[in-house]
Amino acid sequence: MPTPLPHDVAILVHDGVTLLDFAGPAQAFTEANRLGANYRTTLVSPAGADVTSNIGVRIAVDGAATSQRFDTLLVPGADIYPRTPVPRDLAEAAQRSAAVAGRVVSVCTGAFILAAAGLLDGKRATTHWKATHELATRCPTCTVEPDAIYVRDGTTYTSAGITAGIDLALALIEEDRGPDTARDVARALVVYMQRAGGQSQFSAPLHGPPPRSPALRTVTDLVTANPGGQYSLGALAKHLNVSTRHLTRLFHDELSTTPGRYVENIRFDLARALLDQGHTATRAAELAGFPSYESMRRVFVRKVASSPVAYQRRFTTALEPTTQGR
Structure with a gap:
């Protein structure tokens, strides 16, 4: 069987990045490679410097986010979002890379980075259930779907919190390689190919500011x-x-x-x-x-x-x- 054409994936990491946000999808792509796929993963950061994850693990990157074309740009989130604004250099790096990517993917609060880069304007999106209201506030032109595990709008994909990045990665693998490969990857990772229900099953009870009236x-x-x-x-x-x-x-x-x-x-x-x-x-x-x-x-x-x-x-x-x- 001929080797499939490579599918280049750029993962835009940054200081404070949630490790599982990108490690989960990267592992899914690696498992797919064992089954005949040809995903080539590259870690990039806004300026090409190594970064530190949210749990203190140092991440060595392959280079800076440039205008080099990738088939998929994956933007993981961080614990600090949405508590703090997205740094301009990070938003610009996402915008620069997204302009030449075949598809753009965010995991968890990575959606805030896409929003800061203007990449969610007028689109449907989701993020971690704790942050959906804030995403809707920061991106008033977005249609935020708070219960979705992941959302596809054209070539833009956003997912819910953390492990939902694996759900989205499986969907991308199915899109690229078909349901059999995605199913085998799910089995190898010991996860459901498609979990039942939306992310509201994981959310905390109803809280919020008291009504003004x-x-x-x-x-x-x-x-x-x-x-x-x-x-x-x-x-x-x-x-x-x-x-x-x-x-x-x-x-x-x-x-x-x-x-x-x-x-x-x-x-x-x-x-x-x-x-x-x-x-x-x-x-x-x-x-x-x-x-x-x-x-x-x-x-x-x-x-x-x-x-x-x-x-x-x-x-x-x-x-x-x-x-x-x-």
């Missing part, structure tokens, strides 16, 4: 304190002595959701926390205020593509079950 704070405090209450739109509006239209507008303007969806989210987050604590699914549904287990199950399936029981089994422990009586 005193009326809306009254409603959100009420629902949070007693998720099992009767919270139809009419009942909530009557509680505040406002019209349903006005209440709906308040939720839309300040929380970007509807009253009904807000109540559902509060109940979902509480139920998930109860499952994490070891409560049965039926008991979690009751304590979280769902009318029935079935109504809770439907919400879980819609939000995390998993039943409450399957979610609990997946996230309660990382240990193998022990054999009783041994």
